[in-house]
Structures are given as C-alpha cells and as structure tokens.
Amino acid sequence: MDAMEPAEGILLIVESLTLEANESDSISAAQSALTVSNEETGTWEQAKKIVLMFLERLSHPSGLKKSNKQQRNTEMVARILPYLTYGEPAAMEALIEHFSPYLQNWSEFDQLQQRHEEDPKDDSIAQQAAKQRFTVENFVRVSESLKTSSCGERLKDIVLENGIIAVAVKHIKEIFAITGQTGFKSSKEWLLALKLPSVPLILSMLRGLSMGHLPTQTCIDEGGILTLLHALEGVSGENDIGARAENLLDTLADKEGKGDGFLGEKVRALRDATKDEMRRRALRKREELLQVNLIMILSQGN
Numbered sequence: 001m002d003a004m005e006p007a008e009g010i011l012l013i014v015e016s017l018t019l020e021a022n023e024s025d026s027i028s029a030a031q032s033a034l035t036v037s038n039e040e041t042g043t044w045e046q047a048k049k050i051v052l053m054f055l056e057r058l059s060h061p062s063g064l065k066k067s068n069k070q071q072r073n074t075e076m077v078a079r080i081l082p083y084l085t086y087g088e089p090a091a092m093e094a095l096i097e098h099f100s101p102y103l104q105n106w107s108e109f110d111q112l113q114q115r116h117e118e119d120p121k122d123d124s125i126a127q128q129a130a131k132q133r134f135t136v137e138n139f140v141r142v143s144e145s146l147k148t149s150s151c152g153e154r155l156k157d158i159v160l161e162n163g164i165i166a167v168a169v170k171h172i173k174e175i176f177a178i179t180g181q182t183g184f185k186s187s188k189e190w191l192l193a194l195k196l197p198s199v200p201l202i203l204s205m206l207r208g209l210s211m212g213h214l215p216t217q218t219c220i221d222e223g224g225i226l227t228l229l230h231a232l233e234g235v236s237g238e239n240d241i242g243a244r245a246e247n248l249l250d251t252l253a254d255k256e257g258k259g260d261g262f263l264g265e266k267v268r269a270l271r272d273a274t275k276d277e278m279r280r281r282a283l284r285k286r287e288e289l290l291q292v293n294l295i296m297i298l299s300q301g302n
Contacts, residue, residue: 044088044089044090044091045090047084047085047086047088047090047091048088048090048091048094050084050091051081051084051085051091051094051095052094054077054080054081054084055081055094055095055098057074057077058074058077058078058081058135058138059098059135074138075141078138078139078141078142078145079141079142079145080145081095081142081145082095082142082145082146082151082152082155083151085151085155086151087150087151087154089154092151092154092155092158093158095142095155096155096158096159096162096164099135099136099138099139099142100162100164102132102135102136102139103136103139103164103167103168104163104164104167105167106167106168106171106172106198106202107171109132109133109136109197109198110196110197110198112125112128112129112132113129113132113133113197114197115129116128116129116130133197136201137201139205140201140204140205140208142208143159143204143205143207143208143209144204144207144208145208146208146209146211148211148212148213148259148260152212152213153212153213156209156213156215156216157215159209159216160209160213160215160216160219164209165206165209165216165219165220166219166223168202168205168206169206169219169220169223169225170223171198171202172198172199172202172203172225172228173223173224173225173228175193175196175198175199176189176190176193176228176231176232177189178190179227179228179231180227180231184231185231194235194238194239194241195238197239199239199241200239200240200241200244203229203232203241203244203245203247203248204244206220206248207244207247207248207251210248210251210252211251211260212258212259212260214262217252217261217262217263218262220252220263221263221266226249226252226263226266226267226270227270229245229248229249230245230249230267230270230271230274232245233245233246233249249267249271252264252267253267253268
C-alpha cells in the first residue's frame with residue numbers, strides 16, 4: 001500500500017471536520033474550521049467558494065490515468081463534497097449544477113462510451129469518454145456519501161428538482177422495455193441492455209439518492225421500474241448489476257430497519273410472488289418426473 005501523502009492526510013482531516021460539523025441540523029458555515037466568514041461576503045459565498053474549489057480538483061484533466069494515491073484522494077473529495085456545502089443553498093446548487101449536465105442524457109453517455117470501446121485509438125473520443133465517465137462516477141460517489149440528515153435531504157431535493165432521478169428512471173425503463181414478456185431474459189434486447197455502461201452506475205446512484213428520501217422513492221415507484229429491478233437482481237456476473245439492483249431494492253424495502261425505505265410492502269410482494277412461482281414450478285417438475293418414472297415402471301412390468 002502507498003504511504004499516505006500530506007494531501008491525503010489533509011483530506012482525511014477535512015473529511016473528519018466536515019462530517020462532525022454536519023452531524024448537527026443547525027448547520028452553519030461559521031461553525032466550520034474551513035470557513036472564515038465576515039459581514040461582507042456572508043457564509044453562503046464562503047461555502048460556495050470552497051465547493052467550487054474542490055469541484056475544480058475533481059475536474060482536473062489528468063484524470064485519464066491515476067495513481068492509487070490520486071484515486072484515493074479523488075474518492076475522498078467526492079465523499080466530502082456534500083458536507084462542504086454546510087446546508088448553504090448557493091453551495092448546494094453549485095454542487096448539483098456541476099454534475100447535472102452529465103446526468104441528463106444517459107443514451108448519449110452509453111453511445112460515447114461505446115464509440116470509445118469501438119475506436120480506442122481516437123484520442124479525442126477517449127478524452128471525452130473518460131471525462132464523462134469520471135464525472136458520472138464522482139457523482140455516484142457523492143450520492144453514496146449522502147447521509148440521512150437535513151443537509152442530505154436538501155441536496156436530494158435539489159437533485160430531484162433538476163430531473164436527474166426522472167431521467168435515470170426513464171432511461172432504464174426504456175432500455176429494458178422488453179421486461180415481462182415471455183422469455184425476455186434470453187432475448188437480444190435484454191442481453192444488450194445488460195452490457196450498457198449506464199446501468200450499474202444508475203443503480204448505484206438511485207440507491208444513494210433514495211436512501212431515507214421519500215420523494216425520490218416515490219419517483220422510482222411511479223416510474224414503474226420495481227418489477228424491472230426485481231428482474232435485474234436475479235442477474236449474475238454482469239458488472240455486479242444483480243447485486244446493485246438487490247441493494248437498491250433492499251434500501252427501498254428498509255431491509256436493515258433503519259427507516260431508510262418506504263416501499264417495503266411492494267418489494268416484499270414482488271419477491272414473494274417470485275418465490276411462490278418457483279415453488280409451483282418445482283412442484284410441477286416433481287410431478288412430471290413422478291409420472292415419467294411411473295410410466296417406466298408400468299412399461300417394464302408389461
């Protein structure tokens with residue numbers, strides 16, 4: 001393991017301070033060791049400046065190939081970004097506005113990533129694809145770091161208001177439109193959709209943003225993708241899609257009993273229905289085997 005560099009140590013201290021400061025609902029930038037506010041600028045400007053400074057670090061063009069140290073620092077910056085806002089509206093808006101353009105067209109995201117995969121030697125496409133994926137992955141880290149607090153709730157509200165959840169739900173529903181049809185899991189459309197790079201990212205993002213947030217979970221529910229998510233949790237080996245879908249449904253169902261999920265009855269109904277169907281199929285197969293064995297016994301007796 002690489003030795004910790006001063007930059008990494010500073011980020012660890014910043015993370016500790018911001019998490020501690022944000023544990024209280026009475027969030028104020030004036031309480032932060034990072035912010036020196038005054039009457040002229042106001043706390044919201046200080047918080048916004050800090051957020052923009054750290055966002056600039058995430059936007060660094062050297063992101064194509066990173067050392068282990070750089071990668072750790074990047075992940076840490078993404079984790080602490082929500083708490084650097086200290087609940088200040090301008091800072092929160094600046095944070096979401098930075099990522100929002102990359103989260104409004106998932107089809108474009110998939111197409112660019114596929115173009116890069118088909119032509120990896122094109123430097124222009126490579127740089128565009130890397131920056132796009134880098135930014136989206138950082139937003140996923142941001143969403144996963146959001147805690148159930150007043151700051152986290154407000155940030156999730158802003159994300160929802162920007163249409164980010166609705167766009168993601170619509171995309172995943174459209175690419176898996178074949179779900180529910182006879183033999184859909186062996187269809188070309190289903191198998192191709194599973195390979196799209198947007199799918200695992202969307203599942204992880206939705207889990208982070210929906211945790212403890214009723215409006216986001218309502219948007220997911222009304223988007224009509226619970227049955228799809230249940231089908232996806234049965235997928236194995238494809239970019240951890242099955243595990244990510246299962247984790248999302250567990251969050252929606254409040255499996256850990258922390259009050260993070262509000263769709264428990266619907267998720268349990270889907271899973272119970274599948275279990276019942278599997279039992280019926282097993283019983284039918286057993287009966288068919290018994291009938292075959294009986295016929296063989298009778299034929300031998302004759």
